[in-house]
Every structure is written in structure tokens, then in C-alpha cells.
Amino acid sequence: MREKTSGSKCVISMHSRTTTTIQDPKNPEHRKTFTFDLAYWSHDGFQKDQDGVFISADPSSQFAxxxxxxxxxxxxxxxxxxxxxxxxxxxxxxxxxxxxxxxxxxxxxxxxxxxxxxxxxxxxxxxxxxxxxxxxxxxxxxxxxxxxxxxxxxxxxxxxxxxxxxxxxxxxxxxxxxxxxxxxxxxxxxxxxxxxxxxxxxxxxxxxxxxxxxxxxxxxxxxxxxxxxxxxxxxxxxxxxxxxxxxxxxxxxxxxxxxxxxxxxxxxxxxxxxxxxxxxxxxxxxxxxxxxxxxxxxxxxxxxxxxxxxxxxxxxxxxxxxxxxxxxxxxxxxKKIQNKAVVNTSTLMRESKAENNKVLLTRGNSRMAERLAYPLAEPGPRPQTGQPTWAHQLEQAREEWHQQYLAITQERQMTETFPHLLNVNEDPQLTGVLKYFIQAGLCDAGRAASNAILLQGLG
Missing domain, CATH: 3.40.850.10 (Kinesin motor domain)
Structure with a gap:
């Protein structure tokens, strides 16, 4: 919107899927071309489909x-x-x-x-x-x-x-x-x-x-x-x-x-x-x-x-x-940087299995050794030392999800029952983040001559 309001001109062109050319607005003859792995054009040439998704307006459009x-x-x-x-x-x-x-x-x-x-x-x-x-x-x-x-x-x-x-x-x-x-x-x-x-x-x-x-x-x-x-x-x-x-x-x-x-x-x-x-x-x-x-x-x-x-x-x-x-x-x-990525694999389970078998078999408890051989495959109680098991982490997360669900449900019920104020922001994702519920007896709405809520104070 800012660019349109100021009457700006387009100085970028992409003649292929890999090149981007920029033109100096003060010297139109001066151009510089950059080459990348991929170049995407999303400036124009699009329309909305029935679901509100932006798609190319026609086959000749280079819109991505x-x-x-x-x-x-x-x-x-x-x-x-x-x-x-x-x-x-x-x-x-x-x-x-x-x-x-x-x-x-x-x-x-x-x-x-x-x-x-x-x-x-x-x-x-x-x-x-x-x-x-x-x-x-x-x-x-x-x-x-x-x-x-x-x-x-x-x-x-x-x-x-x-x-x-x-x-x-x-x-x-x-x-x-x-x-x-x-x-x-x-x-x-x-x-x-x-x-x-x-x-x-x-x-x-x-x-x-x-x-x-x-x-x-x-x-x-x-x-x-x-x-x-x-x-x-x-x-x-x-x-x-x-x-x-x-x-x-x-x-x-x-x-x-x-x-x-x-x-x-x-x-x-x-x-x-x-x-x-x-x-x-x-x-x-x-x-x-x-x-x-x-x-x-x-x-x-x-x-x-x-x-x-x-x-x-x-x-x-x-x-x-x-x-x-x-x-x-x-x-x-x-794009000149060269990383050396490697596959992150681990065989610690095998080492843990051998160690567990060694310790527990000396105690004559072969059944317990079999259970501890696959600590990640079989959910169990949280160990006393070291990191909690995945099963324990997941159980804690489920409890938190349940508490959040109850809080969201309660808030929705309150928004349907009590009058409340919401914040407004130009970014729709930030609108409605703040909620202020007006309790009975704490508001003078309608009593003023203007029949409006008067907001005062810092912020």
C-alpha cells in the first residue's frame, strides 16, 4: 500500500526461474543481475480461488x-x-x-x-x-x-x-x-x-x-x-x-x-x-x-x-x-557458503542394551534385563536419574493440553455471557489478543449523556 500510495515504479524483473535484475531508478541504463537457485515472482498476476488462495491469473503469468x-x-x-x-x-x-x-x-x-x-x-x-x-x-x-x-x-x-x-x-x-x-x-x-x-x-x-x-x-x-x-x-x-x-x-x-x-x-x-x-x-x-x-x-x-x-x-x-x-x-x-551436513544416527540403544544385560544378568534377573533392553520402545515410569522418557514427556504434555482446552472453553463461554472489550490491530493475527471482561456493577455504560463508555488512564 505504501508503494502504491507514493506512485512507485517497479525496478525488479525476473526473466527466468533463477535470475533477478534490478534497475537503478536514477540511472535506468544501469542494471545489475543476480543469479540464485530459484527466483519467485509474487508482485502481480494473481487471483483468488473459491477458498481464498492466491493462484496464477493465467498460464502466461509468472506468479509463484x-x-x-x-x-x-x-x-x-x-x-x-x-x-x-x-x-x-x-x-x-x-x-x-x-x-x-x-x-x-x-x-x-x-x-x-x-x-x-x-x-x-x-x-x-x-x-x-x-x-x-x-x-x-x-x-x-x-x-x-x-x-x-x-x-x-x-x-x-x-x-x-x-x-x-x-x-x-x-x-x-x-x-x-x-x-x-x-x-x-x-x-x-x-x-x-x-x-x-x-x-x-x-x-x-x-x-x-x-x-x-x-x-x-x-x-x-x-x-x-x-x-x-x-x-x-x-x-x-x-x-x-x-x-x-x-x-x-x-x-x-x-x-x-x-x-x-x-x-x-x-x-x-x-x-x-x-x-x-x-x-x-x-x-x-x-x-x-x-x-x-x-x-x-x-x-x-x-x-x-x-x-x-x-x-x-x-x-x-x-x-x-x-x-x-x-x-x-x-x-x-x-550462497557461497558450503556446509557439510551429516546424517545424525545413534546406536546408544545397543550400548544401553548390552550394559543393562551385563548388570542385570549378574543378579540373575533375566526377565528385567529383557524389559530394559528397549527403553524407548516400551513406555515406563520416569527414571530417577537422567532425562525423562518420551512416554513421560508425552503424558505431561497431554495434561497441559487438557488444561489449555479447559481454559479456552471457559473463555469462550465468558465471551458469550459477559460484555467485554477487545483490542484491534492492523495485523488480524494480533486482533483480539487482549480481552477485558466487564463485571456487573463496575461499568457506567449508558449513564453518560453521550451514552458511551469513557476510557481514562494510562494506556
Whole structure:
């Protein structure tokens, strides 16, 4: 809308599925072409079908729908996960260019994240063997260099701490990871986390995301017959929008906030540049992962054990020329990085089986040894030491789901019974997040001459 209101002209063209050309609005003869694995056009040439899904208006249109993007990128993430590889998808670009739309989507036009989650469970349901599949979901945001758990209602002052382990690398201490049995549960968790996510209004985007969002899906496959497990970590990252102060009109706290966002993205760019130089044979003494919380958590995705894909979202408008050119250069550097992903398999069950048999057979308790041989295949009580079993985690999650269902049901009943106030936001996902129920005897509605509710006080 901002681009249309200002009478902007399109300076982007895509003549193939791999090339993107940008034209300098001050010097139309000056053009620069970038080549990527895939280039998607979603600027125009679309229409809505009966379900509200955007589709190509005609066969000659080069419009790429959400389904097209998921087919090319999302299915690759799922294939990697089933094979046991770690997979990461990052979306970067300026504010309002469509990063969150590509990742999360809106309405009937689901983005990559919900499609990946839905198809993962659809594939699990089709499996007919005696394998066990474990899926856990976590969701966090990095806001002003502080980590916030978007699935926890308790907010710690200063955010969660990022710690380092020799084997695990950087991790978020205390982050809630929820076991899930179906897509409906993940959908509810995403809705909860999205509502909490920090947003602030700027001139560029009235619901601009001022934080980096990281969704992690841990997918574990257990094969009891072969004593083998495969583990995959799927990281889906929606980076905060980059913007220039002149374009965004930020001031005061929003200006400071934007500065921190841009500094975080700059640190990410420095890491990408260092890794790109290393990939081309240049001598790199130091990769600055430790310069920001974001780069610490993305270390495995950027230069480690992961199959990583980057979506660079750009605006085709001439008034966004500088930001668009910067994003294209950013992506051009990133494509030079070469990761070495490996299949994450484990045979610890076999070692546990041998150890259990050795200890328990010496006690003459062969029956107990047989039961402990497959600790993941047979649900049991929570062990006194070590990590809780998957069965115990799942039982706890079911209890939490039940409590949430009761709370949602009670809230729905109250909204049908009591008068209440709701917040309104230009982003429909954030509308109705806040509810204030008006109790009997506490409101003077209708008594004033204007017959209106008078709201006073801070906020």
C-alpha cells in the first residue's frame, strides 16, 4: 500500500526461474543481475480461488504461489529430516517485503512453516512399521538481544540465558520444548507464540516484526529392531525486518530498537561474509559467531552440520531500491557458503542394551534385563536419574493440553455471557489478543449523556 500510495515504479524483473535484475531508478541504463537457485515472482498476476488462495491469473503469468514455494523448498526440508539431516530455513529482507508471509502465511495462504509441520505428521500417519516417531516443538524470539520463550507465560527479567556446551554447542537454557502428537497441537502453539511476539508500528509496516523468531522442531525416529535412531533438528527462522531510519520514520525507543535489530543483522552479515571468504579459499582467522545472540544460535545452520536454505524477500518498488540491492548482495554472499551436513544416527540403544544385560544378568534377573533392553520402545515410569522418557514427556504434555482446552472453553463461554472489550490491530493475527471482561456493577455504560463508555488512564 505504501508503494502504491507514493506512485512507485517497479525496478525488479525476473526473466527466468533463477535470475533477478534490478534497475537503478536514477540511472535506468544501469542494471545489475543476480543469479540464485530459484527466483519467485509474487508482485502481480494473481487471483483468488473459491477458498481464498492466491493462484496464477493465467498460464502466461509468472506468479509463484505459496504452494509453489513449499513444493520447491519445504519438501526439501522434510526430505532432509526423514534422512536424518539437520535442516534450516532462514528468511531475510527489509521490513514489509513478505518474509513472515512466506514463512507463516496468512489466512488460507499458509506459509512454509505450517505446511512443513502438517505434512510431517501426515507422513508419520502413513508409516506402517513398528518404528516410533517423536516430535517436539519450541518457539522463541530474540528481541533487543534478549531471548524470550514464546511458549511460556512466565517472562524472566533479562530473558533466557544462552549457554555453551562442548557437545551441544550454543543452546538456550530453560527453553520450553513441547511434545506434539498431531498438527493441530502445533497449530495452537504457533497461534499462541505469534500473539506474544513483539511488534511495533513503523511507517514501512504497521505490524513490523521487531524481533527474530526461531521455531525448532526436533524430529526423532526410533527403530527398535535395529537398535538405531535418527535425529533431525529443523530450524525455521523469520529474521526481523531490516530498515533505514529515513524510510521507517523511527524515533525515540523505536529508533533505538531498530538500531539493535540492524546491528544484529550486521553481525549476521559479518559471519556470512567470513564463511563465504573461507569457502572461496581466502584465509579467515576468525568467524564472529559470538558477537550476537542470533549468530550464536545460528552457528550450526551457517557453518556447521545443517542443510541450510535462505529466502531473501525484496520489494520491487523504486523507493526501496537501496534496501533491495543490499538484500540481493546479502543473499549473493550467503550462497557461497558450503556446509557439510551429516546424517545424525545413534546406536546408544545397543550400548544401553548390552550394559543393562551385563548388570542385570549378574543378579540373575533375566526377565528385567529383557524389559530394559528397549527403553524407548516400551513406555515406563520416569527414571530417577537422567532425562525423562518420551512416554513421560508425552503424558505431561497431554495434561497441559487438557488444561489449555479447559481454559479456552471457559473463555469462550465468558465471551458469550459477559460484555467485554477487545483490542484491534492492523495485523488480524494480533486482533483480539487482549480481552477485558466487564463485571456487573463496575461499568457506567449508558449513564453518560453521550451514552458511551469513557476510557481514562494510562494506556
Amino acid at each position: 504461489s505459496q504452494k509453489d514455494v513449499f513444493h520447491d523448498l519445504g519438501r526439501g526440508i522434510l526430505d532432509s529430516a526423514w534422512q536424518g539431516y539437520n535442516a534450516t530455513l532462514l528468511a531475510c529482507g527489509q521490513t514489509g517485503s513478505g518474509k513472515s508471509y512466506s514463512m507463516v502465511g496468512f489466512g488460507a495462504n499458509k506459509g512454509i512453516i505450517p505446511n512443513v509441520c502438517e505434512e510431517l505428521f501426515q507422513a508419520i500417519e502413513k508409516q506402517e512399521g513398528n518404528e516410533e516417531y517423536q516430535v517436539t516443538f519450541s518457539m522463541l524470539e530474540i528481541y533487543n538481544e534478549q531471548v524470550r520463550d514464546l511458549l511460556s507465560r512466565t517472562k524472566k527479567p533479562g530473558g533466557l540465558k544462552v549457554r555453551e556446551d562442548q557437545q551441544l554447542g550454543f543452546y538456550v537454557d530453560g527453553l520450553k520444548s513441547v511434545p506434539c502428537e498431531n498438527y493441530a497441537q502445533i497449530e495452537r502453539l504457533m497461534e499462541q507464540g505469534t500473539k506474544i511476539r513483539t511488534t511495533a508500528s513503523t511507517n514501512m509496516n504497521a505490524s513490523s516484526s521487531r524481533s527474530h523468531m526461531v521455531i525448532t522442531i526436533q524430529f526423532k525416529q526410533v527403530f527398535p529392531d535395529s537398535d538405531l535412531t535418527k535425529h533431525s533438528s529443523i530450524n525455521l527462522v523469520d529474521l526481523a525486518g531490516s530498515e533505514r531510519q529515513k524510510s521507517s520514520g523511527s524515533e525515540g525507543d523505536r529508533l533505538k530498537e531498530g538500531s539493535r535489530v540492524n546491528l544484529s543483522l550486521t553481525n549476521l552479515g559479518n559471519v556470512i561474509s567470513a564463511l563465504a571468504d573461507a569457502a572461496t579459499g581466502k584465509r579467515v582467522l576468525h568467524v564472529p559467531y559470538r558477537d550476537s545472540v542470533l549468530t550464536k544460535l545460528l552457528q550450526p545452520a551457517l557453518g556447521g552440520n545443517s542443510r541450510t536454505t535462505l529466502i531473501a524477500a525484496i520489494s520491487p518498488a523504486d523507493i526501496c531500491y537501496e534496501e533491495t540491492l543490499s538484500t540481493l548482495r546479502y543473499a549473493e554472499r550467503a
